[in-house]
Amino acid sequence: xxxxxxxxxxxxxxxxxxxxxxxxxxxxxxxxxxxxxxxxxxxxxxxxxxxxxxxxxxxxxxxxxxxxxxxxxxxxxxxxxxxxxxxxxxxxxxxxxxxxxxxxxxxxxxxxxxxxxxxxxxxxxxxxxxxxxxxxxxxxxxxxxxxxxxxxxxxxxxxxxxxxxxxxxxxxxxxxxxxxxxxxxxxxxxxxxxxxxxxxxxxxxxxxxxxxxxxxxxxxxxxxxxxxxxxxxxxxxxx
Amino acid sequence: xxxxxxxxxxxxxxxxxxxxxxxxxxxxxxxxxxxxxxxxxxxxxxxxxxxxxxxxxxxxxxxxxxxxxxxxxxxxxxxxxxxxxxxxxxxxxxxxxxxxxxxxxxxxxxxxxxxxxxxxxxxxxxxxxxxxxxxxxxxxxxxxxxxxxxxxxxxxxxxxxxxxxxxxxxxxxxxxxxxxxxxxxxxxxxxxxxxxxxxxxxxxxxxxxxxxxxxxxxxxxxxxxxxxxxxxxxxxxxxxxxxxxxxxxxxxxxxxx
Ligand SMILES: Nc1ncnc2c1ncn2[C@@H]1O[C@H](COP(=O)(O)OP(=O)(O)OP(=O)(O)O)[C@@H](O)[C@H]1O
Ligand SMILES: [Mg+2]
Numbered sequence: 418x419x420x421x422x423x424x425x426x427x428x429x430x431x432x433x434x435x436x437x438x439x440x441x442x443x444x445x446x447x448x449x450x451x452x453x454x455x456x457x458x459x460x461x462x463x464x465x466x467x468x469x470x471x472x473x474x475x476x477x478x479x480x481x482x483x484x485x486x487x488x489x490x491x492x493x494x495x496x497x498x499x500x501x502x503x504x505x506x507x508x509x510x511x512x513x514x515x516x517x518x519x520x521x522x523x524x525x526x527x528x529x530x531x532x533x534x535x536x537x538x539x540x541x542x543x544x545x546x547x548x549x550x551x552x553x554x555x556x557x558x559x560x561x562x563x564x565x566x567x568x569x570x571x572x573x574x575x576x577x578x579x580x581x582x583x584x585x586x587x588x589x590x591x592x593x594x595x596x597x598x599x600x601x602x603x604x605x606x607x608x609x610x611x612x613x614x615x616x617x618x619x620x621x622x623x624x625x626x627x628x629x630x631x632x633x634x635x636x637x638x639x640x641x642x643x644x645x646x647x648x649x650x651x652x653x654x655x656x
Numbered sequence: 657x658x659x660x661x662x663x664x665x666x667x668x669x670x671x672x673x674x675x676x677x678x679x680x681x682x683x684x685x686x687x688x689x690x691x692x693x694x695x696x697x698x699x700x701x702x703x704x705x706x707x708x709x710x711x712x713x714x715x716x717x718x719x720x721x722x723x724x725x726x727x728x729x730x731x732x733x734x735x736x737x738x739x740x741x742x743x744x745x746x747x748x749x750x751x752x753x754x755x756x757x758x759x760x761x762x763x764x765x766x767x768x769x770x771x772x773x774x775x776x777x778x779x780x781x782x783x784x785x786x787x788x789x790x791x792x793x794x795x796x797x798x799x800x801x802x803x804x805x806x807x808x809x810x811x812x813x814x815x816x817x818x819x820x821x822x823x824x825x826x827x828x829x830x831x832x833x834x835x836x837x838x839x840x841x842x843x844x845x846x847x848x849x850x851x852x853x854x855x856x857x858x859x860x861x862x863x864x865x866x867x868x869x870x871x872x873x874x875x876x877x878x879x880x881x882x883x884x885x886x887x888x889x890x891x892x893x894x895x896x897x898x899x900x901x902x903x904x905x906x907x908x909x910x911x912x913x
Contacts (some may be wrong), residue, residue, distance in 0.1 A: 467779050491785040505780035508771075519784040 418608050419464070419576065424473035426459055433459050436634030437473070446602065446609045446622050450654060451629035452511075456483045457612045458502060460629065461578045465497055465608075466490060479576065495523050498574035502581050504565035506553040510562055513549050516540070519572050542601060559590040560599040566594070570601060577602075579611040583618045595621040616655065672889075675867045680796040682787075689795050696799035704760050704807060708753055712811035715752060716744065716818025722872045724826065737837035745842060749812040750850050751898055754857035757804060758890035762865040765796055767888030769869025770879040778870070793870065797862035804858030805851050853901045860893040 423439060424437040433456035439493060441447045453459050462468040464475055475482040480493050507515050513638055516536045517526065526532045539544045543563040562582065569577060569651060582598060583591035595618045611622055619626060619640065626643050628636040636643075636651060644655045720740050727736050769792060772778050778788045820834045829837075868886040872878040 461778070465783050467782060487787075494783050494785060497783070499780070499783050501776045501780055503775050505776040507777055507780070509776075510767075518781075518786075523785045 418445075418478065419610070420474070420476040421464075422474040422476075424460075424463065424475065425471045426456070426468060427471050432632060434463070434470075436628075437632070437634055439627060439634055441608060441610065441625075443608055444606060446599075446611060446624045448611045448613060448619050448623040448626045449629055450613065450619065453614075456632065457629055461499070461580060461610060461612065464578065465494055465499055467597075474613060475510055491523075495525075495572055495586065497574045498569040498572065498577040500565055500569045500577065500579045500582055502584070504553075504561045504564060506556075506561055506568070508553050510553075511549075512540075512545075512551050512553070512556075515553070515564065516568050516571055519568060523572065525572065535571060539571045540564075542570060543567045543597065559586050559594075562594060563597070566597065566601075566631050570605070573605060574607065576608045576610070579609060579613075579642055581612055581614065583613060583615045588617065591615055592617055592621065594618075598622055671710075671871065672864065672867050675870070675891050676863050678789060679793055679797055679863055679866070680791050683798065687790070689791050692791060693795040693798050696795050697803055700757075700760055700761055700799050700803045701807065701820060703764070704757055705810070708756055708807055708811050711752065711756060712749070712814040713818040715748065716740065716815030716820075717822045718818075719743070719748070719815075720819040720822035721825075724822075732839060733801030736823060737819065737834050738841040740815065741838035742813050742841050742846070744819075745812055745850055747848055747898075749815065750808045750854045750857060751894065753808045753811045754804065754854070754861065754894045755860070755891055756808065758861050758894060759802070759887055761800060762861045762886045762890040763883040765862065765865030766868040766872075766882035767879055769793075769866055770872035770882030771869075771871045773870060774874065774876065774878055793866045796866055797859060801858040802813075804861070805854040808850070808854040849901055849905045853898060856897045856901070857894050860897060861890045864890040864893060 419439070419441040421437050421439040424434055425432070426434040436458060438608070439447075444459045444632060449457055449460070463470045464477060464482065466485075470483060472505060473483075477493065478496060480489070482490070482493065485493060506512075507518065510518065513536055516539055517532060518531060520526045522534060527535075536549070537546060540549060543566055545560060545563055548556060548560060548564065553564070556564065566582070572596065579598065583594050586594065595615075598611070599622055601607070609622070611618070613622075623640055625637060625639060628643075630636075630650070636646070636648060638646075643651055646652050646655070657854060720736065724733070724736055727733050727739070772792070778792065781788045781791060782820070814839060816835075819838075820829075820831060823829055823834060865886045868882040868889070872882040
């Protein structure tokens with residue numbers, strides 16, 4: 418489903434990703450943890466070619482991402498949902514327009530009625546139907562996260578990349594979002610990569626956990642295994 | 657220190673040149689985002705029209721009041737409308753309009769794209785099957801390039817009204833006589849370099865605003881910096897373009913006659 422081999426990404430003289438190897442089977446929720454600034458966002462941005470990796474292989478849904486021409490890349494991106502760390506809602510557009518944007522731009526809008534239906538369905542998924550005509554600036558942080566999630570899911574992607582879906586939220590809202598991720602995943606049978614610092618989010622969502630450190634994925638395992646790790650950093654993170 | 661500074665300016669200029677090349681590529685190669693382009697043109701015109709009307713009016717008025725005593729001294733008062741119209745149409749109209757647009761539109765584009773960059777909205781567009789160079793940048797550049805000559809034309813007309821009122825403060829002159837006096841020294845080919853110049857001003861404002869926004873760094877203060885340097889660089893560019901066009905115009909005239 419997702420396969421990374423010897424992935425390297427360097428900014429000037431800052432080698433952020435040295436040699437990342439990762440393989441995620443269909444339907445799995447893989448969580449990536451790691452210190453702030455270690456390169457987690459860079460890693461998933463490479464997967465959708467928002468950043469060009471310097472070396473290595475990225476294979477997603479059978480396609481070699483780094484070799485794709487613009488048209489094929491966009492076709493693949495349609496199947497990959499991306500929830501940005503800061504939501505990235507378009508502030509000049511209303512919630513409705515934010516949700517319509519990916520549909521319209523990918524020629525998936527259909528008739529006016531279809532479009533309306535899809536937007537409402539996406540909003541119902543995150544329980545925010547009433548915000549449809551609001552502007553992003555009128556929403557609270559948690560609501561923005563959820564609208565961002567609705568926008569990510571509206572194309573019914575096969576793989577979803579979540580960049581810190583619960584950061585900056587209170588523990589209760591954050592648990593709600595984690596549960597939402599799980600329930601949506603069960604509903605649509607997606608594969609997910611979730612970046613997070615939030616231990617409760619890890620506990621709720623993770624099938625497998627990968628630790629990014631010093632440019633490599635330096636440990637992997639299930640939640641219970643991680644909790645009993647001998648590594649001091651991992652132990653501290655989980656306990 | 658100085659060396660570092662000139663290096664920065666140099667790398668900024670090469671960055672801008674490369675960016676301009678990319679913009680031109682997207683301006684030539686379809687698909688085009690026509691709807692978004694119209695929307696941007698409308699916004700740009702709509703946002704600056706009142707501001708330009710007020711400044712152009714005052715400009716025409718003040719320029720006339722200031723020039724009048726000199727001409728009166730020479731007993732050449734009747735030349736006043738013509739002198740004003742020539743300086744407005746050839747030079748002051750385009751340059752002042754462009755400077756106002758650099759302040760209003762250039763900074764707006766810089767801040768808007770800068771904040772979209774910083775908050776990953778541009779990335780979000782890109783993964784939604786939208787090329788931001790086409791959707792955000794090319795549309796704005798086309799809009800500024802097309803709107804600026806129109807705004808200049810409008811500014812010229814409004815400043816004529818200001819000038820007419822100023823002339824009238826010191827004695828009656830009919831609108832018809834004023835216009836005859838104003839248009840006599842003007843030739844149709846005065847409009848051509850002025851219009852060409854305005855296109856370039858508009859292009860520069862659009863490209864520089866987009867470049868500064870698009871290359872904004874990280875964090876909120878990057879947005880402010882992008883908006884600010886968009887205005888500064890665009891203003892300087894306007895004077896440089898003005899100088900080049902005037903030079904070109906003069907050397908072409910010299911060739912003709
Ligand atoms: N576009 C870029 N240009 C240059 N350097 C970058 C760029 N993007 C990220 N970096 C650098 O790469 C490193 C990793 O950044 P990244 O955003 O991936 O961290 P992160 O692990 O997601 O951290 P956080 O948990 O705080 O989000 C940082 O040192 C950052 O400065
Ligand atoms: Mg990050």
